[in-house]
Amino acid sequence: MPVSTYRLQVQPAFTFDDAAAQAGYLAALGVSHAYLSPVLAPAKGSQHGYDVVDHSRLNPEAGGREGFDRLSAALGEAGLAAVADVVPNHMAVPTPASDNAQLWSVLKEGPRSPFASWFDVDWSVQDRAILMAVLGQRIGQVLAAGELSLDRSGDPFDGGPVLRYYDHVFPVRPGTEDLPLAQLVDRQWYRLAHWRVADEELNYRRFFDVDTLAAIRVEDPDVFDASHALLLDLLHSGQLQGLRIDHPDGLADPRGYLQRLAEVTATGEGGSSAWVVVEKILEGEEVLPQDWPCAGTTGYDALQRIGGLFVDAAGAEPLSGQYAAATGDTRPFATLVDEAKREVVEHGLYAEVHRLVELLSGICHDDVDLRDHTRRGLHECVVELLVAMERYRAYVTPGEPAPAESVEVLEHAASIARHRLPAERQDTLDVVVDLALNRVGSPDDERIAEFVVRFQQTCGPVMAKGIEDTAFYRWFRLSALNEVGGDPTRFGTAPEEFHSFAARLARDWPATMTTLSTHDTKRSEDVRARLATLSEFTEEWAEALATWRELAAEHRAGELDARTELLVWQTLVGTWGPGPISAERLLAYLQKATREAKDHTTWTAPDEAYESAVERFATGVLGDEAVLAAVAEFVELIAPAARTALLGQKLVQLTMPGVPDVYQGTELVDLSLVDPDNRRAVDYAERARRLAALDAGSEPADLDDEKLLVVSRALRARREHADVFTGPAAGYAPVPTSTGNAVAFARGGVEAPGAVAVATRLPVSLERHGGWGEHTLTLPEGTWRDAFTGVEHGGGPARLADLLRDLPVSLLLRVG
Structure with a gap:
């Protein structure tokens, strides 16, 4: 299990060799594992890697297998290992399409392709063709303008004919190459269409509303094996030691996928499986399903609680009034969320909703008891239920009784939807909910099982596109709270709430990942910390x-x-x-x-x-x-308060239960915005220079140095005292303080913890109340040395003014 990770965005501008060049620096910083963005071959020029086109090759633009082997060797020499991002849900629909061999085969041969089972395509559409909505105008206009042409020897796989449309290239179905062009186009296993057609008629499942990312059916054992073979080889050879799973909610069966992954990564008979964390967004008080065999989440749940410690709840009301006065908008955030989700359901995800309604209509038509539920009524109920859902997924598995929590989640959504539907739709809503919960119908009806799965696969995109990618960009009372997995109406985290959350992690998910910045965060941790002080x-x-x-x-x-x-x-x-x-x-x-x-x-x-x-x-x-x-x-x-929040949230993240990830470059102050801004080049030479100066005894020269000091000393403490922070003995206990302006906790054994972390919070209110004065916290018995200053303190009551004289944070390590 990693002790800590450092996220590296591998891409053409930062290759495996570039990453290898930083192995020594990462070791000096104190991390145990390099955490790599997706390493498999993506679409050409990809800056992120989540658009995989070939599961059998490592990213050729980052150096391919040879470059990856050099990276592995460099990490090993520095005493480090690696974990990598995995994209099981989708592949790219690249330009040209031939860059994706499996997709090319399906476009050419249709359902007869040996790769037809890879993609989640609805072949029941009228023309039995995959919609390729890439045209700049309608197909008739494209043909009339002569923008489509036949190239009789352009197929990169067999030299056969292809259709060309500017940069797009498509295969030609065997036996149709001599037809007149209009007929040839009409006889393919794909349908070329205007790009605006996609949202209404797309017939393959995609990642959210991104047409160029086609979902794959990793629930098929053959697809799983083929798409994971190289990654598993890297795991078994020791070149990877863990996996981060991208968007598991998009899978047909997330639990089944993780079970399969645990089985194939287990070492030896009865051996433990690889460390695996999942990019799971937990809403409100939702917790990760206990039957998911993984180490935990990628840390958005922790991010929200940590950041909340440094937001003053008393600022909510005045900031709300100021926002309303400045914008004239007095609507509650929930109203904006409802509006945004409805727009997404009725427009951007219309094709997905249409597919759900088609399934329901067929199920109801074939059941005499359900036949009078109309297509229109079913559509209205599906729309309202999706808008009302407050979770990314309900975790219902076809053929199994729905878990009690899933029933509660769906019935709560139904209670909201019920108020938005007329009386004549209430019975129809009941039918939709019962089908979504697998409570009615024949257990042998594959359409019901498909509806159960597809409904859940649609909930996530509605939440993500409606809230994170729409509503979060419409409401700015305090934009620091508009974060992935966050809730802008949740204003502040009390220390008691944080302690309860952290203790639960230590008990249930001790190896989960924690984070403050990722490639998906709307604002970097330090931008959020500064904005939090506005409260x-x-x-x-x-x-x-x-x-x-x-x-x-x-x-x-x-x-x-x-x-x-x-x-x-x-x-x-x-x-x-x-x-x-x-x-x-x-x-x-x-x-x-x-x-x-x-x-x-x-x-x-x-x-x-x-x-x-x-x-x-x-x-x-x-x-x-x-x-x-x-x-x-x-x-x-606001700079002094921002400094306090910036250093405080970092220390909390690095020392609380879980495996902390440091996003590339954020060991110094990083003031980045949403991608691609957060993928800018990192100046590692400057970071190495600063770290060497601190190690040589120089005092921190600025806030960059102070953050680097906190990050490096905390990471080194974790590595040198791994049993205090990870493993079965790494407990968690709040440390009593006489003021709510400090949050403190102990890590390690219950009787004799090995570390105590202390952070200042809400420094403005602290100053208004006269500063630390005689406020204290109670240290466990023993002698404690501050990892940042080297000052030693005895056990028992300790003055916060003494502990936090030089920095607003302290990491105390037991001496001896």
Whole structure:
């Protein structure tokens, strides 16, 4: 099991050899495992690797097998190992399609292809063809314009004919190559169509609403074996020692997949399986299913609780009032979520909903007791049930009784949907819920089993696209809370709540991953930490906003929405370094944010006037010295509090139960936004230089050094005292403090813990109450040395002012 991981984004610009060059630095930093983004061959030029095209090869643009072997050797020489990201749910639909050999075969041979079972295709559609919605205009217009052509020797696999459409290439079904072009196009196992057709008529399951990521049926043993063979070889050879599973909720049977993975990764008879964590978003108080054989999640549940420790709950009401006053929007966040999910269900995921309704309609038509439930009624009930679902999945398995929690989740959603449906639809809703819970119908009806699975596979995309990728971009009371797996209405985490959560992890999921930044986070940990301090500076924030808005009046076009403007100000504050964020980065982010919001402009129908107004405002602000001076003054005001939150949340993450991951570069202050901003190059030479200086005895020169000190000393403590932080003896216990402005806990044995972590929280309220004064915490018996300062303290009551004299955090390790 890893003691800690360090996330590396492998891509053409950061290859396996580039990663290998940092093995010595990672070892010096204190991590035990390099955590690699997907390593299998992705679509050409991929910057992230989640668009796999070939499971049998390692990423050739990152160095291929030879480069990976060199990385493994370098890690081994440095005393490190590796874990890797796995993408079991989907493959890329690349351009050209021939880059995906399995997909190419299915496009060419249809259901007769040896790879037909790989893809989740609905072959029951009228023309029995896979929809390829890639055309810039309707098919008739494309043919009339002569944009399609037949190349009689372009097939890369057998030299046969292909169809060409600009950069797109498609195979030709054998025996159709001599037909007139229009007939030839009509006789293929795929249907070429205008790109706008996809949302309504797509007949293959995809990743969320991304047409270029086609789902694969990893529940098929042959597909599992073929798609995991190389990864399993790397595990069995020791070149990988763990796996991170991407989006398990998209699978037909997540539990079954994890069971299979545990079986094939077990070492020897009765040996333990590989360390596996899953990218599972847990909503509210939801917990990971206990019957999932894995180590835990990738850490979004921990991220939310850790960040909440440094948010002042008292700031919720004033920030809500300020937001309403600034934007004129008084709607609760739940209303925006409902609206956004409904838009996603009725538009972006229309094809998925249509497939569910088709299944229900067929089931009901063939059952005389259910025949009077109309297609329209079934559609309305499915829509309302999906909108009302508050979880990514309900975990119902065909052929098994639905777990009690799954029944509760679905029936709660039904109770919400019931209020939105007319009286004549209530019985239909009951039928839909009963079918989703596997409670009615013939156990031999494969359509019911398919509906049970597909309904759950649709819940996740509705949640993700509706909340994280829409509503989160429409509501900015405090954008630090608009995070993956988070809830912007959940304002702050009390120490008692955190202790309860951490103790549960230590008991149930001690090897789960914890994180603060990932490739998917909307804002880096340090941007969120700075913005979290606004909860303590509510009056100053309101005054600053009023001043900035007045100073920036000349840059504000009439089209600019007040919510977008508020996002600009929060982004400017959150990303302020030695100066403001660059125009290039800010404009790219704002374009993404406004298009994701879908209020004024979208990816598919950009509104040039609105986007120009946003660009004019942003560039105007960045070029206005008076505005920037005012923002700089405010950033300086909140800097001490931001420092406290930044260092505090990092220490908590690195020392709480679980396996902490450090996202690339975040051992220094990192002020990144959502991808691709968070995939910018990392200056490892600068990090190595700073670490060497600290190791040579230099005092931290700035906040970058302070964060590096906290990260390196905490990671080294974990590695040197692994039994204190991992394994069966790594307990967790709150350490009593006389004030809520400190959070402290002990790790290790219950009777004689080996480490105590202490972090300051809400420093503004602390200062208002006179500082630490005589406040204390009670250390376990023994002698304790601070890993950051080297100062020793005795057991028993200890003054917080003494423990936290130099830094707002302390990591105390037992001496002897």
